Amino acid sequence: KNEVEQSPQNLTAQEGEFITINCSYSVGISALHWLQQHPGGGIVSLFMLSSGKKKHGRLIATINIQEKHSSLHITASHPRDSAVYICAVYRGDTDKLIFGTGTRLQVFP
């Protein structure tokens, strides 16, 4: 079993829909990253959080440390949001990220 699990693996949506991507982890962590990988392969760091909630534009990330769960929400989704969204955690006090397998999102006009 992977230490970081994401759901769903694939997600399709119509433009304007509210999107939720989930990440669960089985290890103690110090922080969690949400990353976006574009179809061309480039990776962008969206959020790093260790508690609570962060918002940037139409993106919202939340984390519940007790439940070992994080969610990434996209409001008013747009075709340009189509990408793979990856959850990654810093385990305890280690120096390396452990990655989920990603959620492939396609938003259709």
Added chain:
Amino acid sequence: NAGVMQNPRHLVRRRGQEARLRCSPMKGHSHVYWYRQLPEEGLKFMVYLQKENIIDESGMPKERFSAEFPKEGPSILRIQQVVRGDSAAYFCASSVNIQETQYFGPGTRLLVL
């Protein structure tokens, strides 16, 4: 402030050749991480370096792979005697400090013929 730079963006090698991948971190970042993404798979940690030091290489294959981050110049990931299974995208990331936000480079796509 330029982002993380990687070159080359694409590299083709024949089996048995050497591959050298370069990564220049963001200005002010002294922590560099290398990750590998095999086709249709997720990202996997390879190695974490600070200037002139390898801090954690637990994700590096034991043979043929090495990494360095010299005092001057970019970090280098070196793969000797490449095999077809080395074909992957190799990403570098940098951060200001440990467990801070990592910023990723565009990756080097290595194809071994």
